[in-house]
């Protein structure tokens with residue numbers, strides 16, 4: 438979906454790079470997975486806070502296409518954590534009106550994990566209070582490459598005229614075809630990089646880099662960041678009258 442100039446108000450779609458779990462755990466003398474578990478608790482709190490601030494869409498970066506380079510123990514611990522989280526939270530998410538969906542290349546994920554992902558997507562498919570999108574085995578460049586491949590197949594099959602391909606056409610093939618573009622991207626832990634997250638979709642997003650490590654990112658700090666967003670002027674390349 439394309440972005441139109443908006444009046445100053447809170448963001449509709451917030452995307453978060455939840456960074457700093459490992460450092461948070463290590464600073465407590467704990468294994469990195471301890472930090473990821475604490476990180477999941479924050480996801481729950483922040484998602485619950487969304488309706489209070491008019492945030493309808495929340496997209497979180499849970500596992501990138503580059504995260505496979507971590508140790509086997511961390512990768513398998515994270516995969517188990519995702520599966521357990523999805524299974525244990527399904528009922529609450531359903532009751533709280535949260536619609537859960539995933540973006541990323543799920544074909545490379547374990548079959549058991551894929552099954553619970555499919556189940557929770559179906560289970561919560563009628564919810565509309567908050568839309569939680571979890572980026573799992575997601576990379577922005579990988580997403581554009583996969584979308585281009587699907588689009589090329591349609592062109593080769595004669596279903597799409599190559600001359601008609603524009604931004605809207607490509608956007609329809611992205612994993613995020615069901616989402617509006619993010620208005621605000623938050624990254625925690627003091628790193629000021631976007632790390633291949635929502636590259637196409639964030640063309641006009643505001644960025645907020647905060648020093649807090651993700652497990653320490655409270656709903657109060659989330660509220661402050663959202664308030665800060667309300668004071669920014671978004672022009673989408675236009676000039677102010």
Ligand code: FPP
Pocket residue numbers: 455456457458459460461469473476477480497498499500501504518519522523571626
């Ligand atoms: C970045 O911290 C965090 C991750 C790679 C994993 C984040 C995952 C969660 C919080 C779980 C969310 C799960 C669901 C299903 C919503 P890091 O390990 O890069 O920390 P560091 O920079 O301190 O090493």
